[in-house]
Each structure stands twice: as structure tokens, then as C-alpha cells.
Amino acid sequence: EWALEGLPSDELSIQNAIMVTRSSRYPLMVDPQGQANRWIKNREKHRISQNPGMCITTLTAKNLKDQLEFTMGEGLCLVIENVENEVDPLLDPVMDKAIIKKGKNLYINVSDQNMDYKEKFSMYMTSRLPNPHFSPELSAKVTVIDFTVTLKGLEQQLLGRLISMEQKSLEDTLAALEEDVTNNTKSLQLLDKQLLDRLSNSQGNLLEDTELI
CATH class of the missing domain: 3.40.50.300 (P-loop containing nucleotide triphosphate hydrolases)
Structure with a gap:
């Protein structure tokens, strides 16, 4: 990041x-x-x-x-x-x-x-x-x-600049992958938080809550 x-x-x-x-x-x-x-x-x-x-x-x-x-x-x-x-x-x-x-x-x-x-x-x-x-x-x-x-x-x-100049396509691919990983990590953290919120606010039998499952 x-x-x-x-x-x-x-x-x-x-x-x-x-x-x-x-x-x-x-x-x-x-x-x-x-x-x-x-x-x-x-x-x-x-x-x-x-x-x-x-x-x-x-x-x-x-x-x-x-x-x-x-x-x-x-x-x-x-x-x-x-x-x-x-x-x-x-x-x-x-x-x-x-x-x-x-x-x-x-x-x-x-x-x-x-x-x-x-x-x-x-x-x-x-x-x-x-x-x-x-x-x-x-x-x-x-x-x-x-x-x-x-x-x-x-x-x-x-060295990093030299690599980026000589292998620009690889550098661009790496940068795109790093951005994807960063965005996916943030998405997972958000989903984890939403799941914990749902679990803490859930009432009754969790197994009957099909949306939560």
C-alpha cells in the first residue's frame, strides 16, 4: 500500500x-x-x-x-x-x-x-x-x-527504477497485482467486520438464519 x-x-x-x-x-x-x-x-x-x-x-x-x-x-x-x-x-x-x-x-x-x-x-x-x-x-x-x-x-x-525501465511490463503487472491485493485485503476486513456485527446482533438460533449462513 x-x-x-x-x-x-x-x-x-x-x-x-x-x-x-x-x-x-x-x-x-x-x-x-x-x-x-x-x-x-x-x-x-x-x-x-x-x-x-x-x-x-x-x-x-x-x-x-x-x-x-x-x-x-x-x-x-x-x-x-x-x-x-x-x-x-x-x-x-x-x-x-x-x-x-x-x-x-x-x-x-x-x-x-x-x-x-x-x-x-x-x-x-x-x-x-x-x-x-x-x-x-x-x-x-x-x-x-x-x-x-x-x-x-x-x-x-x-535498482528498483532500473528494473522498472528494463522490465516495464512486469513492473506494471506487479503494481496492478499489489493494488488488487491491497483492495482485496480491505474488502476482506470489511466483510469480517460486517460478519462480526451480524453475529453480535443476531437473535435466536444461528442455524435458522439462512441469510447469515
């Missing part, structure tokens, strides 16, 4: 993707070559397409607070590009996930303002600096992930 989203297939990129998707903290990606940024934008293209102007930003954007409020309230994603060594303190309560619950509603207090927060909200930060010096305080609030391409990773990526 990650390869279909444009993630390079070398070992380091895959390990980094696991950290991005599994970490409980928001990722801050060291990304001199821009590969992580491209992957995230492809991965989140459906949410970004709903309002690109609000979902992609920089720390110097004049409307950063408005973008943050909008994406958190709508459960979208916020991609902050070109981060340098420091991050705006405006983001501190968001990075801390200082969520306030009032009844059924969730909020995060940003600059003395309670902003709506949806659990689907995601935030990604990328830095083009090859050797950034993030403060210990910032590093404790986020998951710093180094996407800098190594020599071994570059060799693996170039």
Missing part, C-alpha cells in the same frame, strides 16, 4: 513509514530530498483535496492559526512544510495532545481559545534541513524521523 502511495521501497523508508503510522506522537520528518513530503501528500490526498489551501502550510503562514482550527475541527490533516530548528509555540498544546472533553465534544485550548478537535485529525511536519538541531523540548513532543536517503537506500531505489 505504501509503495502505491509513492513511498520508496528501500528498507529505511519502510521502517520510517512504520514509525509515522504507528507512533502516538505527531511526526517531524527530516526530509532533505522531499520524499517523505511527497509520500504524505499522496497518502493523504483524499483529505487534502477537500481544502488544499488549509491543509498544506508553513510555520510562517499568516493564517496558520486559522488553518489549524479548520483542520482540527473538520478532522482533516495539516502538513507543515519547511520546518527549521524551532516550532511556533502555538502548536505546543496540539503536539502535547492536551485534549479537553466537555460532554461529547473534544477541544484543544490554543492561545486561550478552545478549538474543536476531531480524533481523525493528523499533523505532519517536514524539514528540508539536512542536519537540523531540534531542541530537546521539541524532540520530546514529537517523533523525529530521519528520511535522509542513505547510500544503501539510494542503491535500492536506483
